[in-house]
Amino acid sequence: MSAHFLGLLGDWMPQLLVAAGQTLKMAALAYALGAMLGFVIALGELFGGRWIFWLCRVYVEFIRATPTLTQLFLIYFGLPAIGVVLPGFWAAVIALGAHYAAYMAEVYRSGISAVDRGQHEAAQAIGMTRAQTMLHIILPQAVRVILPPMTNFGISLLKDTSVASLIAAPELMMRANDLTSEYYMPMQLYLVTGVMYFVMSYPLSTGMRYLERRAGRSRPVLLEPI
Amino acid sequence: MTDWARTWHLLPYFLSVLWSGTIMTVIVTVGGFVASILLGVLFAALRTGSSRLLNALAHAYVEIFRAVPVLTQLFIIYFGLGAIGIRLSPIPAAVIGFGLNGGAYLTEVFRAGIDAVNKGQTEAALSIGMTKLMALGYIVLPQAIRIVLPSIANFAIGLLKDTSLASAVAAPELSFNAHMLVDETFLSTQIYLLVAGFYLAMSLPLSAVVRMLERRARRSQRA
Numbered sequence: 311m312s313a314h315f316l317g318l319l320g321d322w323m324p325q326l327l328v329a330a331g332q333t334l335k336m337a338a339l340a341y342a343l344g345a346m347l348g349f350v351i352a353l354g355e356l357f358g359g360r361w362i363f364w365l366c367r368v369y370v371e372f373i374r375a376t377p378t379l380t381q382l383f384l385i386y387f388g389l390p391a392i393g394v395v396l397p398g399f400w401a402a403v404i405a406l407g408a409h410y411a412a413y414m415a416e417v418y419r420s421g422i423s424a425v426d427r428g429q430h431e432a433a434q435a436i437g438m439t440r441a442q443t444m445l446h447i448i449l450p451q452a453v454r455v456i457l458p459p460m461t462n463f464g465i466s467l468l469k470d471t472s473v474a475s476l477i478a479a480p481e482l483m484m485r486a487n488d489l490t491s492e493y494y495m496p497m498q499l500y501l502v503t504g505v506m507y508f509v510m511s512y513p514l515s516t517g518m519r520y521l522e523r524r525a526g527r528s529r530p531v532l533l534e535p536i
Numbered sequence: 537m538t539d540w541a542r543t544w545h546l547l548p549y550f551l552s553v554l555w556s557g558t559i560m561t562v563i564v565t566v567g568g569f570v571a572s573i574l575l576g577v578l579f580a581a582l583r584t585g586s587s588r589l590l591n592a593l594a595h596a597y598v599e600i601f602r603a604v605p606v607l608t609q610l611f612i613i614y615f616g617l618g619a620i621g622i623r624l625s626p627i628p629a630a631v632i633g634f635g636l637n638g639g640a641y642l643t644e645v646f647r648a649g650i651d652a653v654n655k656g657q658t659e660a661a662l663s664i665g666m667t668k669l670m671a672l673g674y675i676v677l678p679q680a681i682r683i684v685l686p687s688i689a690n691f692a693i694g695l696l697k698d699t700s701l702a703s704a705v706a707a708p709e710l711s712f713n714a715h716m717l718v719d720e721t722f723l724s725t726q727i728y729l730l731v732a733g734f735y736l737a738m739s740l741p742l743s744a745v746v747r748m749l750e751r752r753a754r755r756s757q758r759a
Contacts, residue, residue: 375693375739376732377700379711384732387724391539472605476704483607490615497616504604504612512603 315498322489322502329485330506336403336481337468343407344463348414355419357440366415373412378473381405386477398479406470410463417459421452461518465511472507482506543726550717550730557713558734564630564699564709569692571635576642581672583647594643601640607701609633614705626707630699638695645687649680686753689746693739700735710734 354366373381385408386401396404425448433443475483486503490496537545582594601609610633617624624632653676661671681688703712714731718724 371740372732372736375697375743376735377697377711379700379703380728380732380735383714384725384728387718388728389725391725469603469605472607473701475607483605483611486608486611494619496611496619500608500612500616504608507605507608508600508603512599515603 318493318495318498319502322499325485325489326482326502326506329480329482330510332399333468333471333481333483334510336399336406336471336474336479337464339403340406340410340471341464341467343403344410344414344467345460347407347411349418351411351415352418352422355415356422370412370415373409378405378409378470379476381409382473382477398474398477399481401477402471402474402479402481406467406474409470410467414460414463417456417463418452421454421456422448424455425451458518458522461514461521465514465518468511468514469507539723539726542721543723546721546723550727553713553717554710554730554734557708557710558738560627560707560709561696561699561711561738564627564634564702564707565692565696567627567631568634568638568695568699571631572638572642572691572695573688575635575639576646577677579639579643580646580650583643584650585668598640598643601637602644606633606637606698607704609637610701610705626702626705629705630702630707630709633705634695634698634702638691641691642688645684645691646680649684650676652683653679682756683753686746686749689742689749693742693746696739696742697735 351366351369354362355370358366382402382405385405386396386398389396389401429447429451430443433447438447471481472483474481475487478484482503486499490499493499543550579594579597582590583598585591610630613633613636614624614626614629617629650672657675657679658671661675662668666674699709700711702709703715706712710731714727717727721727
């Protein structure tokens with residue numbers, strides 16, 4: 311590595327680090343939105359009436375069958391047509407959150423359904439309400455099934471925030487694009503950016519695997535949602 | 537004219553442009569899929585093989601390509617390589633990018649499949665005088681592929697949607713053609729809804745296939 315490159319790196323890094331912080335913030339907000347919305351959808355599918363069930367199904371199927379990019383563009387470029395103008399950052403948070411909600415809903419649903427029916431019945435038999443049963447009996451047991459895929463979502467969400475650069479939302483990839491047009495050194499800049507994503511997501515996935523091993527379950531390969 | 541009326545008026549034009557993009561999307565998806573399978577099988581073989589060095593190399597490949605966004609990888613291949621004199625056209629660049637990225641995911645899938653095949657199968661193959669490579673190719677892989685088929689089909693659906701990112705390196709696929717139409721007409725809502733419809737029409741049949749494969753896998757597991 312030449313001294314020249316190290317000098318440039320010194321120019322780039324402060325900007326890229328700020329942008330990496332924005333990436334983490336975007337991912338965290340989208341994750342929180344997805345986790346909450348996904349839970350509501352799962353409850354709608356499990357306990358809603360017929361109409362709510364179908365509404366949730368259509369939402370999940372639509373989201374899972376179309377690219378994140380298309381959804382992002384619909385929110386960022388499409389919503390202004392009906393008078394809703396969002397800044398890029400928030401459009402990305404909403405699009406990614408809404409996207410992951412569909413995947414998370416499926417995970418919650420399968421986790422909740424995996425709990426034995428007898429647990430519901432027993433809880434009811436001792437006089438618990440439905441909400442109590444959910445909170446004290448079902449969810450604590452469902453967490454074991456839900457947690458590993460939910461950690462996976464966090465990792466892939468972190469990487470998916472890079473898509474937000476395509477609507478010029480402030481995050482790491484966007485900053486790399488800006489610096490590239492300023493310095494015209496795409497190879498160096500995108501490699502540095504790649505390393506920064508690696509540094510953010512690799513510890514997460516290693517930690518997850520450690521937790522899974524400790525939980526003592528060798529699970530079949532779980533493909534991340536893409 | 538309202539936007540919707542204009543959309544209706546321009547619909548044949550939109551559909552023909554989006555259709556040609558769809559063909560490119562299919563080409564990129566199939567190309568990326570084939571490359572992913574080849575790389576996945578190759579690196580899974582190295583991961584499960586006896587050479588420590590090759591195993592470590594394959595492991596590094598998997599970890600690196602899974603921890604970096606595919607968009608970054610595409611930009612390294614298209615803009616990065618371009619700047620150091622290796623100029624690729626958008627379509628080959630996209631196929632290579634998605635192939636390398638998908639190969640890392642499929643390496644893990646195939647490895648799990650190979651691990652799931654009973655060890656006795658390899659031992660039996662070796663005992664009748666097959667080489668290790670023959671045992672892998674004729675005995676283990678055919679059984680492993682059956683096990684991982686649903687995962688691979690799931691991967692294909694994800695890849696189909698991911699190819700939309702190729703629009704960022706100017707590959708003239710569905711999403712790229714959609715941006716062009718939006719630049720031309722400013723009918724963003726209508727055009728992106730149409731695009732969503734095109735992706736739906738491609739991925740819903742695929743996910744029906746996945747469900748069928750999963751049902752079949754569960755049945756054969758029970759048998």
